[in-house]
Amino acid sequence: MAAPMNNVEEIRSRVILEEFGVKNVHTTDFPRNYPGYDDSWDLEKFKKNFRIDVVSLDENSMEFDMVGIDAAIANAFRRILLAEVPTMAIEKVFIYNNTSIVQDEVLAQRLGLVPIKADPRLFEFKNAGEESTQEDASEIDTIQLQLKIKCSRNPRASKDSSDPRELYLNHMVYSRDIQWVPLGNQADVFADCSIRPVHDDILIAQLRPGQELDIVMHCVKGVGKDHAKFSPVATASYRLLPEITILEPVEGEKAERLKRCFSRGVIDLEENVNGKKVAKVVNSRLDTCSREFIRHSDLKDLVKLGRVRDHFIFTVESTGSLPPDVLVTEAIKVLMAKCQTFLNELNSVDME
Template identity: 40%
Template sequence: MSLPGHEGRPSASIPLHSNRLVCAAEGPRHTNSGGYAGAFLSSSYVDDVFSIDKFCERTSLKFLSVSPERVVFELKGVDAAIPNALRRILISEVPTVAIETVQIWQNTGVVQDEVLAHRLGLIPFIVDPTALNYRQPNQEVTDENALRVSLHVKCTEQSLGPHQTSLPVYAKHIKWEPMSPSQKEAFAANPPRAVHPDILITKLRPGQEIELKAYLEKGVGKTHAKWSPVCTAVYRLEPEIVFKESIQGEDASDLCSLCPMGVFDIEDTTGEAYARYPRNCTTCRACIERFPKEIELRKIKDHFIFSIESTGSVPAPLLFKMAIEILKEKALTFRQIIDLKLVSGN
């Protein structure tokens, strides 16, 4: 509801509150999201109308760094629901391949069978998940829904070095065994293997032995964390540092020295402090505690810095593409449900 005498005029603070989070000394302000149509309708905020053209115009995506292990990009002009959906999909719905079934023939080491199987299941493998089908409940293991690997290590006195007391068993000792000629041909160029060959599985003393076979299956993280393809999938809001008053002289030097992330610097010509690397800000609040009237620390609500770090089973750039495709499928499914409801009248 508009204030008396202000009907039809938007409040001057509404644009700031709608897309800025203020990090005050006592805590964050204006944390709620107002990215939906009608959020400020009662305040006569005329810009508070959804338009698909405006949405497409203000939405942008820019990759900041790309490598097989890690992708960092910035996403602008969207509500927090979009990056949050991407994050959840990356963690729990993008498929990978991991050990699901373990058949232990011999294990005389100190690690119990169930603990050994658990450790094997958590080892990430380099396997294209699109090359396998999901194995349905009670379905037999075949070359179309599984990969077979073996592990056979025996410790003897002769296998130990001069100063060794135990034999380490690493992920590199796991060997792939094709289940059919077609599977052997399909994976000949890029055979299944552990992402990190030096992952320690267990240690054996002389006379101890491990012999087992295991089957890798396709799955998703919401079934078990071993199928989650990411180490981390996180996002943060873009920092914005506003100088309400000029800071010069010794105060400017103090400001530069108190920031642990080196965000601030001093202009050569004017001698005024300014935010040189605002993206380095971790919201430690040291600056606003020292200069509460001069500096205001904000976060842009519709500007996200997103980081995806892969476990190595699937390259990080491909993970992003797969997450986008899953999100599109969800949106299309939701639209079909709405259309069906409209047609049926329910």
């Protein structure tokens, strides 16, 4: 069992959830705010305490713990993931023919939000303020896509059918109908990873016989702070690690009720030496901090809910352009670059 914390240490390291509020919430964790508690900055201590633990990882999402940092750093990391890790997205739409009922500007906006499977690290940013034309597209900063489709009647359809899926051909335009048109040497460079929309089943428009779309699109490199279509994540969020402390043994029927007050898997029951069921915390990270147990007068004083102030549980869900672990790595690089820029500015001021 961990050694009990003194009052100052608890105030510094824990957020306590009470019946009618939250205790130990501070706007800053600046060192030396707490008399009698040594929280001065120490690089070696930070290196010892800081760690990142990957909890789960697949091709679309990732959950990991970032421990031993200040909330400001955690939030900066989250904001970088949302707004400063670059991706490729459709920026210019050249519409040569659109006889569908979808207006040109609406169609262009829908196309711009289709996530593109392409590695932005292999492209350069297009010059800011440069007006794009179809002729000035370059293989180093532009991906060219084409959408050319026409709806017609199905000659094999039954005369009695009223189902559009049987009556018409190409009446539903999906993202899979968008084709990549290589520029320059792109066909060789991306031979092993064909550029395409991330998802094949995004509905773009519906057509009827005689209606058609003839569109050329240019994808460029950008960041989410310029437009949401460039954001590489569907969501990037964090929460503090919940901490549940049972202050005294809870047995029998009370233990059963306490277990039901928390999310599944948080509290379990085990037998003590007397053969009675006793409540035990088995996985506090599954808790949603609902404080349901406070409704029970005989349970409310037996449990203390808190959150560990420097233990952040991150959830990152990629849009599919890059794997989530690559996005996290790129976000760390952006944060390091920002720190280096700041240090360079400080050095230049000192030299002056």
